[in-house]
Amino acid sequence: MDIPKELRNSGLKATLPRLRVLQLFQEGKKKHLSADDVYHLLRDEHIDLGLATVYRVLMQFAAAGILSRRQFESAASVFELNQGEHHDHLVCTRCGKMEEFVDADIERRQEEVARERGFALHEHSLSLYGVCAHCNGAPA
Amino acid sequence: MDIPKELRNSGLKATLPRLRVLQLFQEGKKKHLSADDVYHLLRDEHIDLGLATVYRVLMQFAAAGILSRRQFESAASVFELNQGEHHDHLVCTRCGKMEEFVDADIERRQEEVARERGFALHEHSLSLYGVCAHCNGAPA
DNA sequence: CTCTCTGCAAAAATTTTGCACTGGA
DNA sequence: TCCAGTGCAAAATTTTTGCAGAGAG
Numbered sequence: 368m369d370i371p372k373e374l375r376n377s378g379l380k381a382t383l384p385r386l387r388v389l390q391l392f393q394e395g396k397k398k399h400l401s402a403d404d405v406y407h408l409l410r411d412e413h414i415d416l417g418l419a420t421v422y423r424v425l426m427q428f429a430a431a432g433i434l435s436r437r438q439f440e441s442a443a444s445v446f447e448l449n450q451g452e453h454h455d456h457l458v459c460t461r462c463g464k465m466e467e468f469v470d471a472d473i474e475r476r477q478e479e480v481a482r483e484r485g486f487a488l489h490e491h492s493l494s495l496y497g498v499c500a501h502c503n504g505a506p507a
Numbered sequence: 508m509d510i511p512k513e514l515r516n517s518g519l520k521a522t523l524p525r526l527r528v529l530q531l532f533q534e535g536k537k538k539h540l541s542a543d544d545v546y547h548l549l550r551d552e553h554i555d556l557g558l559a560t561v562y563r564v565l566m567q568f569a570a571a572g573i574l575s576r577r578q579f580e581s582a583a584s585v586f587e588l589n590q591g592e593h594h595d596h597l598v599c600t601r602c603g604k605m606e607e608f609v610d611a612d613i614e615r616r617q618e619e620v621a622r623e624r625g626f627a628l629h630e631h632s633l634s635l636y637g638v639c640a641h642c643n644g645a646p647a
Numbered sequence: 648c649t650c651t652c653t654g655c656a657a658a659a660a661t662t663t664t665g666c667a668c669t670g671g672a
Numbered sequence: 673t674c675c676a677g678t679g680c681a682a683a684a685t686t687t688t689t690g691c692a693g694a695g696a697g
Contacts, residue, residue: 380696382652402687417654422687438578440632442662443686457626466624472616477635480610485640486597492580493633495617500625520671522677542662557679562662564677582687583661 377431384416388424392434392448399437399445399465439494455492459499517571524556528564532574532588539577539585539605579634595632599639 370389371381379385387409392400400408406421425446428434434446439458454467473493481488514521514529527549532540540548546561565586568574574586579598594607613633621628 380651382696384653419655419688420653438580440578457621457624459626460629468620468624470616470620473613473620476610476612476616477633480608480613481597481635481637484597484606484608485643486599486635486637487643488635488637489600490637491633491635493617493631495621495626495628495631497621497626497628497630503625503627520676522671524678559663559680560678
């Protein structure tokens with residue numbers, strides 16, 4: 368989608384920092400980025416914006432539904448483009464590789480578990496941690 | 508189990524701070540406690556220990572397998588007694604109530620998902636967020 | 648031209664570490 | 673007694689906020 372338009376739809380002005388941050392995610396070279404990652408990637412492109420601005424922009428995007436914020440095992444949160452369909456993550460604890468997946472059975476059972484306990488389920492977070500085939504074949 | 512013994516089994520001396528922290532979890536009034544929770548609960552009992560010590564003790568316990576560290580949506584990690592069997596969490600986003608559950612179907616599918624993608628699964632983290640029956644019946 | 652947005656720097660919140668002193672075994 | 677353990681304070685990390693100036697519409 369047209370980036371400035373996507374911003375306007377969210378009631379946000381199309382400013383340079385916002386355009387660049389969104390572009391970074393839409394390029395898709397790396398899907399999961401922390402605030403600090405974004406900050407440094409943009410600095411590498413000689414786009415100097417403050418870290419505070421990066422945080423503000425990321426949170427505005429998350430509030431607008433453009434990005435989702437995720438919390439994995441490490442201390443810092445990461446953000447990723449929200450592409451409509453929900454998905455969970457499978458993370459290699461050796462090389463950091465991250466795969467996304469959706470499993471209909473798991474999704475369905477989550478609903479059932481919540482319903483059995485009288486909860487109205489709004490969202491969930493599932494992360495699997497293991498060692499990927501590549502790292503398994505060539506242990507460190 | 509006998510608390511000093513449990514500590515010695517982990518190669519830790521039975522010191523007052525450790526005994527009190529472990530006792531707090533074993534009383535079970537509240538299962539999930541952040542470092543700050545522990546710090547204040549003990550201060551309420553006029554047991555003055557430093558916050559740094561609380562962190563150290565909690566991390567030693569986690570390393571020893573006595574406690575597990577969890578990361579929910581909020582910024583701070585919480586710790587809970589590790590009672591052997593793994594479980595996941597169902598959290599009410601309105602009142603904070605937390606229920607634990609294990610679902611065999613979900614566990615099995617997680618293994619399958621990981622295997623299909625060539626990962627050796629080591630652990631996972633699943634949290635469901637919703638509104639519990641009580642809060643649903645009496646919306647704020 | 649106005650009102651949002653940004654940069655900077657300072658504050659907050661959470662967690663970790665250095666160091667001299669204390670206390671369990 | 674001896675070394676692990678503790679308290680305190682300072683540092684590190686991640687994130688948020690105040691404020692004056694800059695820039696989009």
